[in-house]
Amino acid sequence: MIEERYRIPKTVAIERTIFTENFVTGKDILHIGIGGAIHDLKLKSKFLSSDISNWFHSRISLRAKSIVTLELEQDNIDKFESQVPGEYICGDITDNNITKSINRKFDLIIFTEIIEHLDCYHSALGNIQNLLNPGGQLLISTINAFNIFMFMKLARRYESNHIEHTAYFSYITLNRLLSMNDFSIKEFYFSYDHPKSLFKRIVKLSLMRVFPQYSQGILLIAESSR
Numbered sequence: 001m002i003e004e005r006y007r008i009p010k011t012v013a014i015e016r017t018i019f020t021e022n023f024v025t026g027k028d029i030l031h032i033g034i035g036g037a038i039h040d041l042k043l044k045s046k047f048l049s050s051d052i053s054n055w056f057h058s059r060i061s062l063r064a065k066s067i068v069t070l071e072l073e074q075d076n077i078d079k080f081e082s083q084v085p086g087e088y089i090c091g092d093i094t095d096n097n098i099t100k101s102i103n104r105k106f107d108l109i110i111f112t113e114i115i116e117h118l119d120c121y122h123s124a125l126g127n128i129q130n131l132l133n134p135g136g137q138l139l140i141s142t143i144n145a146f147n148i149f150m151f152m153k154l155a156r157r158y159e160s161n162h163i164e165h166t167a168y169f170s171y172i173t174l175n176r177l178l179s180m181n182d183f184s185i186k187e188f189y190f191s192y193d194h195p196k197s198l199f200k201r202i203v204k205l206s207l208m209r210v211f212p213q214y215s216q217g218i219l220l221i222a223e224s225s226r
Contacts, residue, residue, distance in 0.1 A: 008171050009188050013212035016141055016191040016219055017056055023139060024064045030106040030131060031057060031069045032093050033114040034076045040163050048079055058084050094123040105133045112141040116165045125181035129224055141191055141219040145170040148214035183222040190215035
């Protein structure tokens with residue numbers, strides 16, 4: 001018999017970008033991290049030469065009431081700020097002085113596909129606490145540690161991962177990390193990015209609808225418990 005503390009809440013798999021677009025509508029938001037890479041020059045070059053019109057950051061910026069973007073890499077900011085409206089700040093969410101640089105609070109902070117790149121979760125989540133308005137929310141997404149599509153590739157001794165990731169998360173580990181940093185989960189979903197090919201759409205979406213716990217990612221909404 002499964003102990004209740006190990007049971008994953010019953011939920012569904014949602015498309016990450018569409019869900020976030022709807023969730024940010026009409027809100028004052030902080031978006032942490034545009035995307036791309038830092039040390040992997042091949043990935044960084046590919047990102048900087050890509051069309052940004054349909055990028056996640058571009059899409060949510062059109063729906064938010066206002067948007068401030070915190071980005072670690074200045075060349076990423078240079079690429080976006082001429083085409084995508086909003087305020088851009090070059091800085092690190094784990095920096096002890098970053099709240100002074102931003103100098104305002106937000107209804108909603110978007111922290112998607114970033115936490116798995118960090119080496120200091122406590123500093124990042126502490127800063128996020130201090131950047132939220134009372135009653136504000138944190139939308140966080142990351143890779144699902146039990147993503148079945150990664151396990152399939154392991155059969156060929158191939159680890160399907162970003163070369164700059166530092167960790168995998170599950171519902172239980174992410175819930176534990178957030179509670180240690182005075183956050184509580186209010187909504188929880190499994191998530192995916194829309195597959196580009198017809199074959200992948202048929203196979204992946206069908207599987208994730210039936211068994212959402214094997215989806216690509218995890219997405220949740222958290223609030224401060226202080």
